[in-house]
Amino acid sequence: MKKYFLAFLSIVCLGFSSCSDFLTQVNPNQLSTGSFFQNIQEIEGGVNAIYNEFTTEKFWEPVANSARADLTWAGWGRPNQTNEYYMQTFTESSNAVNNQWASLYKCIFRANQVIEALERVREDYQGVEGQEENFARWQIAMGEAKFFRGLCHFYLAQIYNKGSVIIMDYVPTTDAEFYNQVSPKAEVVEFYLKDLEEAEALLPVVHANSNHLGKMTKGSAMAILGYHYLIEEEWEIAAQWFQEIENLGIYELAEVSMNSTTHGELNSESIIEVIYDYGHKPDQGVDGEGVRSRMARQYTSPGAGGWRSVYPSCWLIMAAKKDPVDPDDPRNHVQMPIWDEEAQAWSTVDTIRSFGLRSSYGIVFAEETMMEYYGKPYSVHVSPFNSGETAYFRKYTNWDIVESENELNAMSGVNHRVMRLTTVYLMWAEAATEMGDYALAMDLINRVRHRSALQLIGPSPSPVAPDAAYDGKNYGYEELTNQIRFVERPIELVQEGMATRAIDLRRWGIAKTRFEELSKKKWYKGHLYTVSDEGKDLTRWACILYDEEDTVTNAYNQDFLQAAVNFREDSHSYFPIPGNERTANPNIK
Numbered sequence: 001m002k003k004y005f006l007a008f009l010s011i012v013c014l015g016f017s018s019c020s021d022f023l024t025q026v027n028p029n030q031l032s033t034g035s036f037f038q039n040i041q042e043i044e045g046g047v048n049a050i051y052n053e054f055t056t057e058k059f060w061e062p063v064a065n066s067a068r069a070d071l072t073w074a075g076w077g078r079p080n081q082t083n084e085y086y087m088q089t090f091t092e093s094s095n096a097v098n099n100q101w102a103s104l105y106k107c108i109f110r111a112n113q114v115i116e117a118l119e120r121v122r123e124d125y126q127g128v129e130g131q132e133e134n135f136a137r138w139q140i141a142m143g144e145a146k147f148f149r150g151l152c153h154f155y156l157a158q159i160y161n162k163g164s165v166i167i168m169d170y171v172p173t174t175d176a177e178f179y180n181q182v183s184p185k186a187e188v189v190e191f192y193l194k195d196l197e198e199a200e201a202l203l204p205v206v207h208a209n210s211n212h213l214g215k216m217t218k219g220s221a222m223a224i225l226g227y228h229y230l231i232e233e234e235w236e237i238a239a240q241w242f243q244e245i246e247n248l249g250i251y252e253l254a255e256v257s258m259n260s261t262t263h264g265e266l267n268s269e270s271i272i273e274v275i276y277d278y279g280h281k282p283d284q285g286v287d288g289e290g291v292r293s294r295m296a297r298q299y300t301s302p303g304a305g306g307w308r309s310v311y312p313s314c315w316l317i318m319a320a321k322k323d324p325v326d327p328d329d330p331r332n333h334v335q336m337p338i339w340d341e342e343a344q345a346w347s348t349v350d351t352i353r354s355f356g357l358r359s360s361y362g363i364v365f366a367e368e369t370m371m372e373y374y375g376k377p378y379s380v381h382v383s384p385f386n387s388g389e390t391a392y393f394r395k396y397t398n399w400d401i402v403e404s405e406n407e408l409n410a411m412s413g414v415n416h417r418v419m420r421l422t423t424v425y426l427m428w429a430e431a432a433t434e435m436g437d438y439a440l441a442m443d444l445i446n447r448v449r450h451r452s453a454l455q456l457i458g459p460s461p462s463p464v465a466p467d468a469a470y471d472g473k474n475y476g477y478e479e480l481t482n483q484i485r486f487v488e489r490p491i492e493l494v495q496e497g498m499a500t501r502a503i504d505l506r507r508w509g510i511a512k513t514r515f516e517e518l519s520k521k522k523w524y525k526g527h528l529y530t531v532s533d534e535g536k537d538l539t540r541w542a543c544i545l546y547d548e549e550d551t552v553t554n555a556y557n558q559d560f561l562q563a564a565v566n567f568r569e570d571s572h573s574y575f576p577i578p579g580n581e582r583t584a585n586p587n588i589k
Helices: 002-012 040-054 062-067 095-125 132-159 185-202 218-231 235-247 295-299 314-322 357-362 421-434 438-451 477-493 500-508 511-519 561-566 579-584
Strands: 072-074 270-274 310-312 333-340 345-352 363-365 391-393 416-420 523-531 537-546 555-557
Touching (some): 062 095, 062 295, 095 132, 132 185, 218 235, 218 416, 270 421, 295 310, 314 523, 314 537, 357 477, 416 421, 421 438, 421 477, 438 477, 477 500
Antiparallel strands (some): 270 416, 333 345, 523 555
């Protein structure tokens, strides 16, 4: 289905060598929406140029933003570390700091072009007999442009300079107009809330044209508004927005396998999703405004053609491995492949799943034997799991459709999930916990857990799944807060959204103490004795992670040693104003 919107994007851009080329047809110092965008059809091409920037790697900077939180180890060659984001030594000169800022403002620039063009042609459609359909298109285009302008200012406020960033609400036409001062956070918040609220009023619940699956909707704006109020700790308002999303009646949790690869993209719980497609525009790479990403290559294991630019941190690996399954749920009864020595062939045996479904779809462990990996029965048949590496990310890789990422030339069509119904449920559960509604919080958490056939939390069965297994524990404020912060959000949402975990650590005020606590922990490693895919004896040394000492190997990993020392709340909770902006902009002090 995702090809539909991409095909539509190509159609509306006919006449330009690419969707972005129309932006270079006029001297950038003399830009005027009057020189193009003469009608709604042309303006919709401009809307799609906004979506183009939304797909770029620089917009998201996924490796840098994940490396500066607590869910990953950056790079390879343990115990050595050189990644400046992981070590919390990034500065205003760092590439990601400059690139992400530039991309977000480029998206804003394009949104402003569309907004100004739409205002200029408004009288051609609003209230004009026979133009009702075109005015409906006008409203959607305005909603999309306002959404993206609001979203980008929201992201800038969450990532840069303690929320004090530049507000851009017009298309610059002179050199001087390109350079604004930063505005106080309160003004930035007021600005993006107005945009998002206007977008929510204009955008449809569902786009009538099925080819527009994946474009922004009313639910998209609602979700970001709710997220804002969650961050600002305005719990009741946040919960109201999340309830409104539920009241739309169009979202439902999808099967767990549909949220991590190309399988099941844009499913029933998708609210905001970045669309990629490996097969579209095969001559186009990933560095421009394209329809492919490098996330699969960046996240996957070296044996599968990956770079493992980041891979799971030790505490996340252990949390994912320990998340208990429901032994009575038939989804956890699996046929595990085993080598039949007598038959000299692979066979299967009935068993209970060792790791939860969402853990295994998110992370591939060295000892994984119940979910194939790049066409092989066991994960160790693909990757060596050496150099202190005990797990890799499975999410956002193409393990289910190819035998190696090399087949795809470092490019991937796996969509980036930004906001799902699951994300909303977990944010809602956090708000409910803060408001003291522990029953609702448990209910929302259990909806998410039951979808993955996990043991549910709480002392007794609930309407979510009366026949499921429960842990029998009582959950108050502290227990629910820890469950959300250190189990549900990190395992379920790992690598999703925009700098999600870095924002979480900052808004909870725990980044420094988190790095310090984790840096003191030793994670021990044991040997794995198994068989190769040809049935021969195979040993992988020190690749199974434990949180207790392994007296055989005496080998261990430690994480966040540099971050614990270097992180300063005032310097590293946000990116600084980029050096490129400071150099070019005379109004930045």
